[in-house]
Amino acid sequence: MVLLIGIDDTDSRQGRCTTHLAYRIVDFLLSNGYEVEEYPFLARLNPNIPWKTRGNGAVCIKVKVDMESREGEHVMQVVKEMVESNSMIGYGANPGIVFLGRCKNIEPIVRFANDALWRVMSKRGAIKVIEECKNDSSIEYYTMGNGQGIVGALASIGLASSMLDDYTFEAIAYRREEMYGLPRLVDEASVIMMDKATYPYTFNNYDYKHARVLIIPHGPDPVLLGVRGDDPCILLDALPMLNLHEPIEGYMLFRSNQGTNAHLANMLDASSLKAYTSGYVQGRVASEPLAIEGGHTFFALECYGNGGDGYGNGKGNVLCAVYEPTGLSPIAQMLSVGDLLEVGGGVRKGTSKHPKVLNVEYIKIVDLARKVRYMNPLCICGKRLKSEGKGKGYGCKKCGYRVRDAEKVEVEVPRDLRLGLYLPDAKAHRHLTKPLHRYSIKPGRVRMDIDWFKSKITD
Ligand code: ATP
Numbered sequence: 128m129v130l131l132i133g134i135d136d137t138d139s140r141q142g143r144c145t146t147h148l149a150y151r152i153v154d155f156l157l158s159n160g161y162e163v164e165e166y167p168f169l170a171r172l173n174p175n176i177p178w179k180t181r182g183n184g185a186v187c188i189k190v191k192v193d194m195e196s197r198e199g200e201h202v203m204q205v206v207k208e209m210v211e212s213n214s215m216i217g218y219g220a221n222p223g224i225v226f227l228g229r230c231k232n233i234e235p236i237v238r239f240a241n242d243a244l245w246r247v248m249s250k251r252g253a254i255k256v257i258e259e260c261k262n263d264s265s266i267e268y269y270t271m272g273n274g275q276g277i278v279g280a281l282a283s284i285g286l287a288s289s290m291l292d293d294y295t296f297e298a299i300a301y302r303r304e305e306m307y308g309l310p311r312l313v314d315e316a317s318v319i320m321m322d323k324a325t326y327p328y329t330f331n332n333y334d335y336k337h338a339r340v341l342i343i344p345h346g347p348d349p350v351l352l353g354v355r356g357d358d359p360c361i362l363l364d365a366l367p368m369l370n371l372h373e374p375i376e377g378y379m380l381f382r383s384n385q386g387t388n389a390h391l392a393n394m395l396d397a398s399s400l401k402a403y404t405s406g407y408v409q410g411r412v413a414s415e416p417l418a419i420e421g422g423h424t425f426f427a428l429e430c431y432g433n434g435g436d437g438y439g440n441g442k443g444n445v446l447c448a449v450y451e452p453t454g455l456s457p458i459a460q461m462l463s464v465g466d467l468l469e470v471g472g473g474v475r476k477g478t479s480k481h482p483k484v485l486n487v488e489y490i491k492i493v494d495l496a497r498k499v500r501y502m503n504p505l506c507i508c509g510k511r512l513k514s515e516g517k518g519k520g521y522g523c524k525k526c527g528y529r530v531r532d533a534e535k536v537e538v539e540v541p542r543d544l545r546l547g548l549y550l551p552d553a554k555a556h557r558h559l560t561k562p563l564h565r566y567s568i569k570p571g572r573v574r575m576d577i578d579w580f581k582s583k584i585t586d
Contacts, residue, residue, distance in 0.1 A: 129164055130192045130199055131227040132206055133284040135185035136276025139219035142308075144348040147301055148213050149186040150379045152206055154582045156190050161202065163580075164189035165573050166359070168287035169297060169381040171558045172243045172279055173390055175405050175473030175486075180219065181346070182558045185279030186381075187287035192228075199228060207269055216272050223276030225257065225284055228265035233288050235259060240285025243278060244390045245405040253277045286384060293387040293561075294570050295330075298362040299353040300371075300378040308347040312372035315340055321354070321368035328571075329356035329365055330386060330562045334553040336454070341553060351375055355385055358571035363578060377582035382573060388561035391471040391488065397430035398441030400483055402476035408445050408485065409433075412466040412496075416459050422451030424459040425484070428470060448475070448484040454552035458490060461544050465496025488560065490549045498540040504533045 132152070137145045149167045156163055168187040176183060192198040203226050214220045227236070239256045242248060250270075254277065260266045270277050302311075318340050322332035331341045332354065342352045351373070354365045359380055366378065395406040410430035417425045425448055432442045447470050449459040462468070469491040477483035503512045503521055506528050512521035520531035550556070550563055 128192060128194050128199070128228055129189050130202060131225075131284045131287065132188045132190065132202075133185065133223075133225040133227070133280035133282075133287075134188075134206075134210060134276075135223050135279025135283065136180075136221045136272075137210060137214035138180055138348065139215035140180060140346065141215060141218050142347045142349075143213065143215050143220075144350055145184060145186050146299055146379075146381065147349040148210065149188055150299070150301060150377065150580075150582070151213065152188060152209055153379060153580060154377070155205060155209070156188075156202070157580060158582075161198075162191040164191055165575070166296070166380045166382045166579055168283060169383040169385065170240070170279070170283040170286045171383065171385055171389075172282055173245050173247070173403070173405055173473075174557050174559060175390075175403050176247055177403065177476075178275065181344075183279070184558070185276075185283035187283035189287065194228065203267070210269075211271065214271065221272030221275045222270070223253075223274055223278065223280040224269045225277065225280040226267045227260075227284050230260070230266070231263040232260075233285070236281060236285040237289050238285075240282040240289065243282035243285075244384075245393050247401070247403050248278045248282075250275055250277050253281045256281065287382075291384065291387075291389075293384075293389075295355055295357055295383050295386045295565075296359050296362055296571070297353050297355045297381045297383055297385060298359075298366055298378055299381065300351045300366065301349045301376045302351045303374055303376050304349075306351075306373050307349060311343045311351055313340065313343055313352055314370035314372065317368060317370035318342060321365050324368060325356065325361050325365045327564045327568060328358045328361040329354055330565065331355055331553055331556055336552055337554050339554050349376070355383075357565070357568050359574050359579065360571075360577060375584055377580075377584050379581075380579040385558045386561055386565055388471070388559060390559045394433055395445075395474070395485075396441050397428075397432055397443035397445050399443075400445065400474045400485070402474055402483065405471075405473045407469055407471040409469045409493075410445070410467075412462050412464050412468065413444060415464060416462050418456070418460055422456050424449045424456045426459060426462055428468060428485075445470075446482055446484045447472070447487050449487045449490075452552075453487065453555045455487060455490060455549055458544070458549045459487070461542075462492075463496055463498050463542070466492060467494035467496075468492055488551065488557065492544060492546050492549070495542045495544060495546065498542060499537045500540050501535040502538045504530075504536050
């Protein structure tokens with residue numbers, strides 16, 4: 128039987144990482160002769176919930192166990208102990224673990240997972256789904272701290288069990304313990320070289336516009352680097368291309384929903400935007416863009432909704448905020464009233480000082496409005512006429528021609544914008560942001576016959 132193990136909320140800003148705990152659990156499983164069925168699934172959930180530590184990640188591991196011989200119980204016991212002793216409980220971590228064995232109907236868990244990608248879910252809601260599944264499945268859960276981790280733990284199982292249209296992979300290399308907290312020693316030139324050699328099958332390795340390495344995190348956690356891409360074999364080729372000036376503990380491949388825009392798949396109800404939800408709206412620009420200090424731009428979008436799918440999707444005006452670090456502000460400033468757009472992003476909670484806004488994660492320009500200016504008419508000599516005062520007509524400074532009853536004429540202003548999709552700069556991408564070139568890429572397949580896991584690397 129395959130036992131699915133969902134884990135979340137084990138780390139805090141002071142250290143540790145749920146993917147590293149998953150790596151340690153897989154190390155235990157493999158070195159004790161268990162068969163891990165697929166690469167662990169790294170689920171990224173709604174990135175706009177405020178209580179996430181970093182990237183709102185949760186992990187699901189699938190392992191084959193023989194229930195007759197109590198292997199399942201043994202694995203569950205060890206996983207519980209490992210989560211307990213490797214979590215930052217008391218420092219902001221609130222772990223949740225879900226074990227799913229025999230299962231007749233995965234649908235309620237998949238539905239919960241799809242909602243957790245873009246809505247705010249409660250711990251109580253997760254437990255309700257688990258309790259209902261108990262009627263026809265073997266499912267157990269454990270929580271520590273305030274137990275909020277149960278949401279991600281259950282959602283990771285749902286996503287790992289879904290037939291996803293799109294997914295990616297990540298090879299994560301882990302540091303030796305003595306290096307935690309120290310600067311990461313990864314040679315920048317080798318990252319650029321690896322990026323060029325593996326394009327387009329890896330992504331977000333390097334931000335060329337800002338000369339910034341993107342594969343390394345910056346906190347005290349055990350992750351040295353992560354290379355993301357569409358083909359597990361190419362990820363394994365990419366790792367040795369990197370010039371590392373520190374030894375690694377090991378690495379593991381994950382399958383993931385990173386880089387797929389999974390959190391933006393739903394149309395938001397513009398008539399009652401809910402704080403912390405993620406999704407998209409469609410409509411026409413209703414106010415000229417306003418640029419404020421710091422390079423941020425705001426504009427209103429009059430949304431027409433799509434008639435309702437159970438979540439409302441009503442009509443309404445949505446204030447869109449485009450922040451400077453996204454690099455999208457210059458595009459937003461060129462928009463004009465009447466432009467037809469689709470805008471994706473996350474809803475920022477309104478306060479007494481600030482209204483509720485949609486923090487923009489992409490802009491798709493569907494149609495550009497005609498923009499006109501009213502100018503003085505042209506003279507018969509080709510120069511533009513000058514007004515001679517209110518009601519006094521126009522005269523030409525060059526040839527002296529005068530006309531009394533002429534009116535201002537409409538002149539079309541050329542639009543320096545193209546239709547299409549505009550994404551933030553690479554450095555501002557979220558884990559779930561789908562890079563432009565991935566729109567034409569099909570994900571590769573999981574290959575268990577390659578070195579997808581390596582631990583205790585000594586050289
Ligand atoms: P890291 O990326 O380093 O793993 P993190 O950003 O994933 O850290 P967590 O420490 O896992 O942060 O905290 C996220 C918390 O939010 C978890 O408790 C998780 O169960 C919960 N959570 C995830 N998605 C949702 C959601 N849609 N609604 C409510 N809670 C959620």
